[in-house]
Structures are given as C-alpha cells and as structure tokens.
Amino acid sequence: MSTSARMLRLLSLLQTHRYWPGGELSARLEVSDRTLRRDIDRLRELGYAVDAVRGVSGGYQLRAGGSLPPLLLEDEEAVAIAVGLRQAASGSVAGMEETSVQALTKVIALMPPRLRRQMDALRSQTDAPGPWGGGPQVDAGLLTVLAQACRDDEPLHFGYVARGADPTERWVEPHRLVSIGRRWYLVAYDRDRQDWRSFRVDRISEPRATGQRFRPRELPGGDALAFVQAGIRQRPQRYAVRVRLAAPVEQVRRAVGHWGQVAADGDGSLLEMNVDDLQWPVMVLAQVGAPIEVESPPELAEALARVGRIFSSAT
Amino acid sequence: MSTSARMLRLLSLLQTHRYWPGGELSARLEVSDRTLRRDIDRLRELGYAVDAVRGVSGGYQLRAGGSLPPLLLEDEEAVAIAVGLRQAASGSVAGMEETSVQALTKVIALMPPRLRRQMDALRSQTDAPGPWGGGPQVDAGLLTVLAQACRDDEPLHFGYVARGADPTERWVEPHRLVSIGRRWYLVAYDRDRQDWRSFRVDRISEPRATGQRFRPRELPGGDALAFVQAGIRQRPQRYAVRVRLAAPVEQVRRAVGHWGQVAADGDGSLLEMNVDDLQWPVMVLAQVGAPIEVESPPELAEALARVGRIFSSAT
DNA sequence: GTCATTCAGGACACTTTCTGTCCGCAATCA
DNA sequence: TGATTGCGGACAGAAAGTGTCCTGAATGAC
Numbered sequence: 001m002s003t004s005a006r007m008l009r010l011l012s013l014l015q016t017h018r019y020w021p022g023g024e025l026s027a028r029l030e031v032s033d034r035t036l037r038r039d040i041d042r043l044r045e046l047g048y049a050v051d052a053v054r055g056v057s058g059g060y061q062l063r064a065g066g067s068l069p070p071l072l073l074e075d076e077e078a079v080a081i082a083v084g085l086r087q088a089a090s091g092s093v094a095g096m097e098e099t100s101v102q103a104l105t106k107v108i109a110l111m112p113p114r115l116r117r118q119m120d121a122l123r124s125q126t127d128a129p130g131p132w133g134g135g136p137q138v139d140a141g142l143l144t145v146l147a148q149a150c151r152d153d154e155p156l157h158f159g160y161v162a163r164g165a166d167p168t169e170r171w172v173e174p175h176r177l178v179s180i181g182r183r184w185y186l187v188a189y190d191r192d193r194q195d196w197r198s199f200r201v202d203r204i205s206e207p208r209a210t211g212q213r214f215r216p217r218e219l220p221g222g223d224a225l226a227f228v229q230a231g232i233r234q235r236p237q238r239y240a241v242r243v244r245l246a247a248p249v250e251q252v253r254r255a256v257g258h259w260g261q262v263a264a265d266g267d268g269s270l271l272e273m274n275v276d277d278l279q280w281p282v283m284v285l286a287q288v289g290a291p292i293e294v295e296s297p298p299e300l301a302e303a304l305a306r307v308g309r310i311f312s313s314a315t
Numbered sequence: 316m317s318t319s320a321r322m323l324r325l326l327s328l329l330q331t332h333r334y335w336p337g338g339e340l341s342a343r344l345e346v347s348d349r350t351l352r353r354d355i356d357r358l359r360e361l362g363y364a365v366d367a368v369r370g371v372s373g374g375y376q377l378r379a380g381g382s383l384p385p386l387l388l389e390d391e392e393a394v395a396i397a398v399g400l401r402q403a404a405s406g407s408v409a410g411m412e413e414t415s416v417q418a419l420t421k422v423i424a425l426m427p428p429r430l431r432r433q434m435d436a437l438r439s440q441t442d443a444p445g446p447w448g449g450g451p452q453v454d455a456g457l458l459t460v461l462a463q464a465c466r467d468d469e470p471l472h473f474g475y476v477a478r479g480a481d482p483t484e485r486w487v488e489p490h491r492l493v494s495i496g497r498r499w500y501l502v503a504y505d506r507d508r509q510d511w512r513s514f515r516v517d518r519i520s521e522p523r524a525t526g527q528r529f530r531p532r533e534l535p536g537g538d539a540l541a542f543v544q545a546g547i548r549q550r551p552q553r554y555a556v557r558v559r560l561a562a563p564v565e566q567v568r569r570a571v572g573h574w575g576q577v578a579a580d581g582d583g584s585l586l587e588m589n590v591d592d593l594q595w596p597v598m599v600l601a602q603v604g605a606p607i608e609v610e611s612p613p614e615l616a617e618a619l620a621r622v623g624r625i626f627s628s629a630t
Numbered sequence: 631g632t633c634a635t636t637c638a639g640g641a642c643a644c645t646t647t648c649t650g651t652c653c654g655c656a657a658t659c660a
Numbered sequence: 661t662g663a664t665t666g667c668g669g670a671c672a673g674a675a676a677g678t679g680t681c682c683t684g685a686a687t688g689a690c
C-alpha cells in the first residue's frame with residue numbers, strides 16, 4: 001500500500017474509534033511500529049492534532065485541532081448527512097440554506113450511485129411536508145442540480161413558468177443561487193434573451209445540464225442578492241399579525257419559537273408575526289390554547305372563526 | 316510540501332471547483348505537469364474517479380466513483396452539516412436518528428473550537444421549538460456527548476431524575492444510544508448499582524466525561540434495543556386518533572405528511588394517527604380546515620371543542 | 631519502589647518512490 | 661492543418677520512506 005493510501009487509512013481509523021493502541025494500528029496497516037510513529041508524526045505535521053497516551057494501555061487519538069481533517073465517512077453516515085442537509089436546505093433551518101446547498105452539492109457530487117439511490121429511497125419519508133409545511137416545498141434535488149451547474153459553469157436547459165405566463169423553455173448560463181425568505185432564486189444569463197434574469201426555483205422544471213462549459217460572465221453590479229431583490233417588485237401580500245393572548249409570555253413563546261415576537265401585555269402576552277399564509281398563526285394559536293383577541297388582520301379573525309365553527313361542530 | 320499533503324490538497328481542489336485545467340492545478344501545487352499527471356494517477360489508483368478531457372480547454376474533474384472520497388470541507392460547510400445533522404438527530408427526520416448522531420459525533424469531535432462556537436451560536440435559532448414542537452426537545456449537544464463517551468469507552472458522571480423519584484447522581488459505563496419513537500435511551504452499566512440500566516436521555520443532566528477509559532463489558536443478551544424495550548413496562552398513555560374529514564384524501568395527506576395514515580372514505584377521508592399529545596392532531600385538523608367528525612378518542616373531541624370556543628370568541 | 635508496557639525519537643543502511651526533463655503520441659477544436 | 665492539452669515511457673538524480681537497532685521517558689500494575 002502506498003504511503004498516501006496508508007495515511008488516509010490511518011486517518012480513517014483514528015476517526016472511527018477515536019482511541020487506538022499503537023500496536024493495533026501498526027498491525028492493521030501492516031507496518032512496523034516505527035513507521036507508524038512516523039505516520040503519526042506526518043499527520044501532526046499536516047496540522048492534525050493527534051494525542052498520545054503513554055504507559056500501559058496507552059494509545060493514540062485524534063483531537064479537534066486547528067483545522068477540520070478530511071472527513072472519512074461510512075456509507076450510512078454520508079446518507080445521514082445528505083438527508084440532514086436536504087432538510088436544512090429546504091428551509092427548515094433558518095439562515096443556513098445557501099451553505100447547506102453548497103455542502104449538499106459537494107456531498108452529492110461525490111456520492112457513489114448506490115448511496116444516491118439509498119438517499120432517494122429515504123426521500124419519500126423525509127420530504128413529507130407534515131402539518132407545518134406551508135408554501136411550496138423546495139425540491140432539494142432540483143437545488144443541487146442547479147447549484148452544481150453554477151459551480152461547474154455548465155449551461156442549463158429548463159422549463160420555466162413565469163408568473164401568469166405560458167410555459168417557456170430556457171437556455172441559460174447559471175450564475176448563483178440565492179435564498180430569500182422561504183424562496184430560492186436562480187440568477188442566470190439567459191442566452192436567448194441575451195440578458196441577466198432571475199428565476200424562481202420552484203417554477204423551474206426538468207433542468208438539463210449539457211456537460212459543456214461556458215466562460216463565466218460578470219454579473220452587472222456583481223451582487224446576485226441585490227439583483228434578485230431588485231427584481232422582486234410586487235411582493236406577495238403579507239399579513240401583519242397582531243394578537244393579544246391571555247397566557248403568560250413564556251408559554252406563548254414556547255409555542256411560537258422564533259417565528260414571531262412575543263411581548264408581555266399586562267398578565268397576558270402580545271404576539272406579533274409577519275406571514276404569507278394565515279394557517280401558520282392559526283396553528284400557533286391552536287397550540288397555545290388560551291383566550292385570544294385579534295387586533296389585526298381581520299382575515300385572521302375570519303380564519304379563526306371558520307376553524308372555530310368546524311371544531312365546535314366536531315361531534 | 317510532502318506528497319501526502321499535496322494529494323490532499325489536490326483532492327480538495329478537485330472537490331471545490333470540480334473542473335480544472337491541468338496547468339492551473341500544477342501551478343497551484345507548484346509541481347511540474349508531469350508530476351501532476353502522476354498525482355492524478357495516484358488518485359485513480361486509490362479508487363477515485365478522475366475524469367480527464369483532452370484538447371483545447373481540457374482538464375480534470377472528480378466524478379462520483381465507487382467509494383466516497385475523504386470529504387474536504389470548508390468551515391461553513393462543516394457548520395452547515397453539523398446543524399443539519401443536529402436537526403435530523405433530534406428526530407425531525409424519521410429513521411435517521413441514530414446514524415445522524417453517529418455522523419454528528421464524528422464531525423463534532425473533529426471540529427476546531429472556533430467552528431464549534433459558530434455552531435453553538437446558531438443553536439438558539441435552530442433549536443427554537445416552533446409551533447410543531449410537541450414533547451420534550453432532545454438536546455443534540457447532550458446526545459453527542461453521550462455518543463462520544465459510548466464510542467470512546469469513557470466512564471460518565473451525570474445527574475438523573477428517574478420517573479417520580481428524587482434526583483440522583485450516576486456513575487456509569489456507557490454502552491449504546493438507542494432511539495425509540497421520539498425518545499432516546501442510554502444503555503449503560505451502572506457502577507454503583509453494579510448492573511445494567513437504561514436511562515432516558517431527556518432526564519439526564521450535566522454529563523461529565525472523565526477522560527479515563529474502561530474495558531467494555533458485554534451486555535447480557537447483546538441487543539441494546541431489546542434491553543431498552545424490555546425495560547419500558549408502562550408506556551405513556553397514548554391516543555389512537557380516528558377522525559373522518561370532509562376533504563379529499565390528497566388535501567388531508569398534504570397536511571398530515573407521514574405522521575398519520577390517510578384513507579379514502581366516500582367523498583371524504585379517514586385519518587388515523589397514534590400520538591402522545593393531542594395538540595398534534597389539533598394542529599393538523601386546524602390546517603385541513605374541513606368539517607370534522609371525531610370517532611376517537613373522546614379527549615380529542617373535548618380538545619377541539621375547547622379550541623373551538625376560544626377561536627369563536629376571538630373578537 | 632520495581633517492572634512491564636507503551637510512546638518518543640535518533641542513527642543507520644537499504645530500498646523505494648518521487649521528481650523533473652526529455653520525448654513522441656493521441657485527442658480535440660478552431 | 662496546426663495549436664493546445666492530456667498521456668505516458670524512459671532515465672538519472674534527489675528525496676523519502678522503511679526496518680532494525682538503540683536509549684529515554686511516562687504510566688500503571690504489583
């Protein structure tokens with residue numbers, strides 16, 4: 001076995017069990033104990049912190065060091081990571097979406113097909129929306145295809161349905177993915193229209209990479225996020241929810257999480273949140289289970305009344 | 316730079332941008348083009364699939380191969396992975412909990428302190444319970460401490476509050492973590508009581524690893540899962556929810572996700588789910604927003620009626 | 631304290647690998 | 661057709677890796 005391969009193997013061993021007597025390591029790597037010590041030294045020179053314990057039942061272990069060593073993952077671990085990232089990328093973790101997609105793309109691109117199949121098999125279970133799922137679900141598979149095309153400078157074909165328009169076929173040079181709120185946008189140079197456009201990812205269908213490459217252009221202004229924001233003229237109608245609750249702040253906050261602001265209001269609480277969809281606050285209020293006074297919007301009061309009727313007449 | 320280090324560097328380069336002209340690579344690694352070709356060959360011998368394109372604007376790229384190459388992650392990517400896995404480990408992804416914890420432990424153990432701090436900083440945002448948060452939230456940080464102690468055979472001190480008992484201090488040899496339903500259990504040998512015990516993780520506090528190690532004992536029967544299941548005599552009271560809804564199956568299923576079974580029932584749907592906590596079905600039913608007929612349990616009907624009154628009287 | 635165990639690391643001789651330079655060949659694209 | 665880029669053999673010198681010594685130091689069992 002070559003030195004490089006052996007070093008990787010050693011790193012892998014140190015990562016899995018964390019604590020190894022030197023004899024065991026040298027046996028597994030089929031080298032003398034001296035060489036093992038040298039290998040350990042090499043790892044240390046590469047910046048990885050390998051601790052050693054001397055004496056009876058001494059041994060080596062990898063400690064967290066200054067930089068993250070190459071992660072050597074078992075198959076299931078890789079799948080778990082991909083699944084977890086997929087969740088994070090589809091917005092279940094605030095603020096991590098873009099980095100998650102980036103990491104996910106990297107993992108997916110390197111995954112052997114069998115692992116990818118395994119991951120897809122888990123998809124039906126994991127992508128299920130659940131009660132909280134509001135708004136169009138983002139397809140993590142789609143995201144990774146787009147992210148990969150951005151990274152590799154590969155031109156893309158895809159179908160696109162613009163707001164209130166007929167389906168069109170696009171042929172673009174993808175530039176960047178941007179996540180705003182709960183939506184994803186692809187900033188790309190449209191080859192047919194010869195101009196920069198931003199596309200809502202949930203309206204993109206059947207992306208086809210060509211395997212070719214293009215020379216990256218420079219986005220005017222350079223800031224993809226600003227470009228997308230400038231493009232969003234009409235925001236979807238939003239509700240500014242403002243509700244008084246006869247329950248202690250703590251209780252309300254536990255139900256709301258970070259999806260809204262909760263303030264004290266006498267003995268009760270004042271809840272404020274901004275949402276696209278009223279089902280969200282309805283669910284929150286159902287969980288709090290305390291008397292409610294809706295200040296705004298009126299639509300929320302109507303929604304509550306409707307659900308109230310249904311619930312009251314439920315046998 | 317040593318050969319091993321250069322190989323890792325090359326692998327890293329191939330992972331980040333995916334497509335590189337040979338000249339660029341050899342320049343970055345400060346070696347001749349010939350050596351670069353040899354390095355590429357070495358990678359191929361190690362089992363990594365490196366594609367090459369000849370001719371003008373040719374180059375190299377890493378393809379998904381037979382095995383997952385060592386993942387070389389940027390700092391933010393590592394953090395994203397840790398955050399995503401944390402979510403998955405706390406049960407947001409069904410069936411992946413144990414593997415997620417395993418992968419998470421590996422990543423955390425290798426993370427430099429600065430990344431760990433960064434991750435913890437994100438914790439306040441990501442761990443927020445939100446409207447769906449039913450039941451005690453599992454602390455992923457706690458889980459990784461326990462998982463690591465299991466892996467490294469390190470004895471643990473921790474505080475424990477058994478069901479309906481006073482707080483006690485435990486001194487155990489941790490064996491395995493087991494996830495059942497939405498709960499986590501630690502199977503360990505209790506040194507003071509000199510016997511095997513299973514501990515509910517959400518009742519464990521302040522685990523302290525000692526840095527020592529113990530010689531692993533063999534769990535009688537060998538099956539940690541069976542051991543825990545045998546220990547759970549009295550299950551918490553559960554509700555078998557059975558509800559008829561005047562809404563098409565599709566709509567109901569979208570709201571329910573995989574948290575319950577939905578079947579067609581004439582024009583409407585029949586929803587069945589098993590829960591510990593009735594707030595869950597209440598929220599689901601609030602989202603569906605269709606007329607309801609509760610078959611069981613009676614407690615659900617009461618809960619709905621209570622929420623219905625509150626909603627109806629919300630100004 | 632004594633002793634066995636285990637990691638640490640210098641020295642040396644030997645082997646192997648690695649590297650750069652040279653070369654002709656093959657594939658690709660303008 | 662010619663320019664560009666990857667492929668890979670050959671070769672000699674440089675560099676490294678390796679095993680076998682050795683002594684030292686820390687640790688824990690007795």
